[in-house]
Amino acid sequence: MPVRQQILYLWLAEGALDTETIAWAFHDGTQGKGPPLPDTQPPYATGLAALEQGWCLIQSPAPYALHPGTEHEVSYLANEFVFEQRIDTND
């Protein structure tokens, strides 16, 4: 049975999985054969809500050492959590 990944990135407000979604991205390896996600609003309010709907967490951000002099800078969205679902596409 061919299995394809759906990948969901959620960027959360803080480092805890139960904080609010502030940004997201969805990549569908099933070419539309898997369940869709809404495009114009966060698919899940928190990372925990995604777990509760069957998404599997495959990466979470770890705290990192800060470089002296750059402690107060802002850069990329820090709290990137990556989830997957494996979908049997029955091709």
Add this chain to the structure above:
Amino acid sequence: MPASDHRLTTHEMAQFVADGFLRFDALVPADINQRVIEELRLLEAKKINLIVGLPPGDDGPPQPASLTPLSQCYPQPSVLGTMLNLPQVQGIIVSLVGPDPLFDHDFVHRLPAGSEYQQHLHVDAVIDSPDPTFDIQLFYFPQDVAPDGGGTRFVPATHLRRTRAEGVGRYQHILGEQQYSGEAGTVMVFHHGLWHAGQPNPGDVDRWMYKVRLNPRVAQVGHWNMDDFDHMHNDASDHTFAQMRHDSVAQILRTLQPWQKGHEGRYEQMQRARLWRYLSGDATFDVDYYHTRIEQRGRLEGQH
């Protein structure tokens, strides 16, 4: 709206520092909007010729070179020059980058009707120096742009994030993002660091947009209309957790976007405060005491 002398107010400057952009609906008169399209068409053709190594051609105004003072770009009878010299446009430019900035580059962004071209979010150019100086980019839309008409997408308040262009393309959607639509003659001015992206144009009208980047030649300190400065500019004691004002620059700078949640927002405030220190010339300015607390304590080290 800008002040009566067309320069920005302190309130507007603070809004620019907070959000990284300002928007002025229908700022350019209809007469210019109608006539400029033909000139943009010529300019677009000339640009394409230059890119592919052909002579630019004699039609339309000469293409300015980088490092040319803006006052020498697009001389009369250029319609584009007329637009850039409008008092209400000059007021915005002078307020943010001082008098007669340098021309960096410009581009005619024509998005054909039915275009499916879609950009990832990006920052223009390369990652910038860490100092608070900045360029501006004017986005001029000479025609009405419908909500599905291919308006530029952008994320307010991303301008102070130090990122590389390709690094922010991974964010498909961010809370609070906007896609431009609006009346003919609308001008938006962006801080050069604001994240943005071109969008498809499923409508049936070509979308024209002229974008020009300008570099300051002088320190960007106090060039706006300062009539409301003394009233709005707060001292370092304006502090949410002690005594705060609701009518100050700090109040504008502590207002966060939907994506700026949690403790991360405090670092955004620090970066905004740093930019306002530069613009106002007040090295002691602060929002919610974050810089001041550290600086106060830092002075102790040299006292023993």
